[in-house]
Amino acid sequence: MDQRYRLPVKSILLFGALQCASGAMIIGGWEAKPHSRPYMVSVQQNGTHHCGGFLVADQWVVSAAHCYTAQSTPYKVLLGAHSLSDSESTKQTFGVAAIYTHPDFNIEINYDNDIALLKLDGRVSLTKAVQKISYQRVSGDVPQGTVCSTAGWGWIKNVGIMPDKLQEVNVTVIGRETCCSRRYHGNRITGNMMCAGDRGKDSCHGDSGGPLLCNGLVEGITSFGGMKCGKPLKPGVYTVISRYTDWINKVMNQGSKY
Template sequence: MASGSIVLLLCVLYYGAEATHIVGGRDAVPHSRPYMASLQLRGRHGCGGLLVKENFVLTAAHCQIPVPFTVVLGGDLLTADEPTKQTFTTVRSIPHPDYDGHANDIMLLMLNATANLTAAVQLIPLQNSRLGARRNCITAGWGDIGDNKTLANRLQEVNVTTLSQRSCRGRWGAVPIARSMVCGTGGGNFQGFCSGDSGGPLVCDGAAAGVVSFSGRRCGNPRTPDVYTRISSFRDWILSVINNLESL
């Protein structure tokens, strides 16, 4: 691939309309989110992901690129050579077949090897029931920390409160919010995800309940709540893809 194309892909990943980041958050306790994955292209972080099986990472379909990702697990600092880090290459990208650029924004990545589960690298269970409103959750990522295209070096996290479908649809207006999406806001104004957080998890009660999908023009603006792909709506698809690929 030509170098100009690589630059264009990185711009789409970092600054595209649906790319997302943590603003108004805090440093995560090092290695306290051992399911987190950094999806990288030529050494630069582009999207987040979550380890759902030793050789599969779940992320957002809009993160898909036509070249393999480097997947880094067990990291806290993006630029540090931490002994806890494990690095892989993607061999298969499986976006949801009904992804249309907006809805069904979910994708599985198959790794070239099996991760070694350690204190810093762990699987996260998938939420298997529908998530209601006013749930206290957390999202995390290495994305933009100031809505100014400044990626975090250390993993960030922020508290999230889920919203009802009616409330979310009312705030978004003409933008369709499907039942397979879940919305949330931070504890105050301009707290939430942003560029580079795409594909990362919404974690509720220790389980993955959502995948970071899209937000408004300003990151963390409660007038346009953060939107996640609802994992419980796709749990059967996720398990089916994993089982089918492992049986080959």
């Protein structure tokens, strides 16, 4: 299962039987205008990009649960970045005080409920380069054919090339019935997931946890896709964020694991 972030070889072999891979990067996209997506987050380990995320409150980031199942070193959260390597005055870095993965996250079979909340160890300073983003709170499906966008610092080619600067791409929503068909992802697609992609355009390894925006709202969280990104019958799969409004509110209000 393409979890849209880079996995050690052992993990790739473990999930390979599912015919989907985890971790994602932007395929077929382009470099974003610097700081045009001020909600974007790079979650890092040892100074290296690990997964994406997006800022929803002064001290809270939404990401994908599968990114945090095998923590070995502490995470840092980088905000206000366009280039990961350049010394940009807009950057803010925080530690992670707590990670809350959804209690029903299903890593064994199909990555259902692939959502996590990261509580930062401090409150961000909101600037032009660091801003919160709104997410969909009304349950429902984005209509098939809707053109949405996603972004990240994940692979830009299927050979593992990682960009230094934020990339973005437009992808088209694919109906759940189509995405559930055997030619696509089959019965691993649940009502908590949505699919989006176009031939040669996709999220990819390293993009996991980033947002899928439709009509200005976050509708999805980058989760998984095909073993090779950008293939027309294996589009990107995104967690439908509106299914988790109550859980998000509960965690952020009480700050406890559930």
